[in-house]
Amino acid sequence: MTTTEHSQAPADAAPADPHRRRVLGWLSVVLGALSTVAAGVPILGYLLSPVLRTPTNEWIDLGPVEDFPEKQTRLVDFVDPLHRPWDGDSQRLAAYVRRAGPDVFQVFSVNCTHLGCPVSWFPQSGLFLCPCHGGVYYEDGSHASGPPPRGLYVLENRVANGRLSIRAGRLPTLQQPG
């Protein structure tokens, strides 16, 4: 005895609609392209930011000179002139101001010249110390000991109308220290 089997589609299954398939296919291509662009824009922005962020020569006000007593070193903070709206707290930069004489100011970047850790000022010993690898700098910013290849970066400063300001439109590097 032979049996014959027939595969039968359910009676209520609708026939495939080629037009609908094509529309769904295009929709998935468009959504895929949009999500690729959405994911790629921030990455592209990050990669191009060094080129797009042009240095500025803006003078940044640090306050009246009376805020900086002679023979003392003070930590100041200021807003990065190259900041973006989404930078949050990272837009605040810091520097050490040393008033060596009545009209002599030195302003140092807080970043160690070895790998960039923020240094701390210790007035008792008159030294800047880096917590990362033990770099030490004298009060005038020159290198005292440890791995840093040079002294602290010095930011250009000026006094006008009794107020101290600095040029801080770009971060110093070993290749371009000043």
Ligand code: FES
């Ligand atoms: S980062 Fe300061 S000593 Fe290495």
